[in-house]
Amino acid sequence: MQLTEHLRKEGVRKRIAVVCGNDDSTRHAIERAESEGFAEAIRVDGDDAAVRAVELVREGRADILMKGLVNTNDVLRAVLDKEKGILPKGKVLTHITAADIPGHDKLIFFTDPAVIPYPTQEQRRAQVAYIARLCHNFGIDEPRISLIHCNEKVSEKHFPHTAGYAELREEAMRGDFGACIVDGPLDLKTSCCLKSMQTKGIDSPIAGQADALIFPDIEAANVFYKTVTLFCHAETACALQGTLAPVVLPSRADSTDSKFYSLALACLA
Amino acid sequence: MQLTEHLRKEGVRKRIAVVCGNDDSTRHAIERAESEGFAEAIRVDGDDAAVRAVELVREGRADILMKGLVNTNDVLRAVLDKEKGILPKGKVLTHITAADIPGHDKLIFFTDPAVIPYPTQEQRRAQVAYIARLCHNFGIDEPRISLIHCNEKVSEKHFPHTAGYAELREEAMRGDFGACIVDGPLDLKTSCCLKSMQTKGIDSPIAGQADALIFPDIEAANVFYKTVTLFCHAETACALQGTLAPVVLPSRADSTDSKFYSLALACLA
Numbered sequence: 001m002q003l004t005e006h007l008r009k010e011g012v013r014k015r016i017a018v019v020c021g022n023d024d025s026t027r028h029a030i031e032r033a034e035s036e037g038f039a040e041a042i043r044v045d046g047d048d049a050a051v052r053a054v055e056l057v058r059e060g061r062a063d064i065l066m067k068g069l070v071n072t073n074d075v076l077r078a079v080l081d082k083e084k085g086i087l088p089k090g091k092v093l094t095h096i097t098a099a100d101i102p103g104h105d106k107l108i109f110f111t112d113p114a115v116i117p118y119p120t121q122e123q124r125r126a127q128v129a130y131i132a133r134l135c136h137n138f139g140i141d142e143p144r145i146s147l148i149h150c151n152e153k154v155s156e157k158h159f160p161h162t163a164g165y166a167e168l169r170e171e172a173m174r175g176d177f178g179a180c181i182v183d184g185p186l187d188l189k190t191s192c193c194l195k196s197m198q199t200k201g202i203d204s205p206i207a208g209q210a211d212a213l214i215f216p217d218i219e220a221a222n223v224f225y226k227t228v229t230l231f232c233h234a235e236t237a238c239a240l241q242g243t244l245a246p247v248v249l250p251s252r253a254d255s256t257d258s259k260f261y262s263l264a265l266a267c268l269a
Numbered sequence: 270m271q272l273t274e275h276l277r278k279e280g281v282r283k284r285i286a287v288v289c290g291n292d293d294s295t296r297h298a299i300e301r302a303e304s305e306g307f308a309e310a311i312r313v314d315g316d317d318a319a320v321r322a323v324e325l326v327r328e329g330r331a332d333i334l335m336k337g338l339v340n341t342n343d344v345l346r347a348v349l350d351k352e353k354g355i356l357p358k359g360k361v362l363t364h365i366t367a368a369d370i371p372g373h374d375k376l377i378f379f380t381d382p383a384v385i386p387y388p389t390q391e392q393r394r395a396q397v398a399y400i401a402r403l404c405h406n407f408g409i410d411e412p413r414i415s416l417i418h419c420n421e422k423v424s425e426k427h428f429p430h431t432a433g434y435a436e437l438r439e440e441a442m443r444g445d446f447g448a449c450i451v452d453g454p455l456d457l458k459t460s461c462c463l464k465s466m467q468t469k470g471i472d473s474p475i476a477g478q479a480d481a482l483i484f485p486d487i488e489a490a491n492v493f494y495k496t497v498t499l500f501c502h503a504e505t506a507c508a509l510q511g512t513l514a515p516v517v518l519p520s521r522a523d524s525t526d527s528k529f530y531s532l533a534l535a536c537l538a
Binding site for chain 2: 101103104113114117148149150151158159187188189192193196199200215216217218219220222223224226227228229230231232253
């Protein structure tokens with residue numbers, strides 16, 4: 001995946017607080033990230049490992065939090081703890097994925113297949129801001145961010161979120177998210193395929209070249225995630241954003257590759 | 270696509286009222302369906318073609334309505350007309366697709382990427398009934414129908430539709446939809462991949478072998494439709510159900526193949 005090439009080129013090097021990372025796939029992912037030079041692991045084990053790893057992040061002694069063979073809920077509880085956690089009050093926690101889809105010429109960043117059920121306008125604004133910054137960190141000067149809907153029409157009555165899309169587009173134009181192109185509502189095909197856009201007679205500055213997709217809700221984003229991994233054999237990388245430092249929360253069953261790429265994504269975020 | 274083999278085997282032969290079908294792709298699709306023996310076209314042209322074609326269906330002189338080079342809204346208006354249309358009062362109009370995804374071993378039927386925004390429980394019940402019947406007509410004795418969600422948990426608070434899924438599962442078990450297996454909430458990967466199901470430790474009678482997917486809403490279904498066609502190069506067939514006869518409403522830009530397979534799907538519906 002192109003993520004790691006970029007980290008190498010930029011000379012990025014981050015300190016990773018790893019919670020109980022002694023299972024094979026986590027250990028191998030960390031070792032590979034260290035040997036590629038973009039990560040330095042701080043191993044935290046034992047019963048209160050999650051709490052102590054979160055403390056390392058809060059004290060600025062680690063740049064990223066990563067979960068190994070430990071219950072996801074234990075880590076999330078420590079992350080979200082109101083006093084000792086690492087989600088600042090008022091910040092939006094959301095899930096970002098990067099997908100490398102065979103046959104498609106660019107990496108696609110998207111949000112949110114796992115955390116926010118039906119984003120409010122404020123949450124969606126945060127999603128756009130996070131993903132714009134992530135694309136900038138990945139070296140895309142002016143990322144194209146598409147606000148996904150089943151078609152290209154704003155319909156306040158049936159789909160209130162499409163009216164919010166129009167607002168985000170304006171906020172992007174006045175520079176709220178830095179250099180980027182935000183457009184929508186647009187459907188997935190129009191967003192990722194210039195020919196489809198032209199066939200439908202749609203004129204959008206995304207021009208079928210979306211770098212990032214903001215899905216309307218968790219159901220649509222989750223279907224995209226599962227479809228590209230199952231049917232397209234896409235490689236994916238996932239991280240949580242909104243916290244003081246990015247959090248990598250792989251499933252136990254995830255492969256070494258998947259954990260390695262997620263770590264790389266977190267190092268960019 | 271396996272649809273046409275089945276039509277041949279069963280000796281199906283339907284009368285198609287074709288509205289302004291003189292464009293190349295519609296004409297070629299119809300000719301191919303006629304030469305394969307499962308369709309007999311009744312061509313209806315001129316200014317009031319949509320109204321007259323709908324009348325043929327209402328009078329029982331045509332089994333399927335198909336749109337050619339004419340505005341979709343004109344056809345829909347005639348179909349939905351309260352006095353002279355073909356949607357019986359109280360019937361649910363919904364959109365069904367069949368997708369043949371390269372590398373996947375079975376055809377997947379799914380609903381609804383195009384018509385109903387957020388199905389009510391009554392509309393979703395109709396979707397299950399239609400798709401069960403379609404699978405039966407396709408020769409699947411006991412179709413496996415998966416109710417899609419981002420995970421396998423019922424959550425009345427955040428996702429009220431998952432509580433509805435539990436009801437549908439019970440209705441299926443007492444035989445309301447004929448012989449079929451209905452389960453959910455299940456995510457897309459668990460529904461279509463036995464290994465994913467086992468890795469997650471989920472026990473479902475769908476067993477990763479879903480014949481049909483009921484998506485929670487139009488956004489998720491539309492993303493699935495666009496993702497499998499754009500990134501997996503799936504062949505698809507689409508039709509509207511709920512009307513007195515299935516309606517085929519291709520886009521002008523659809524290929525001959527796509528129109529031909531949609532006609533085949535309608536002949537099964």
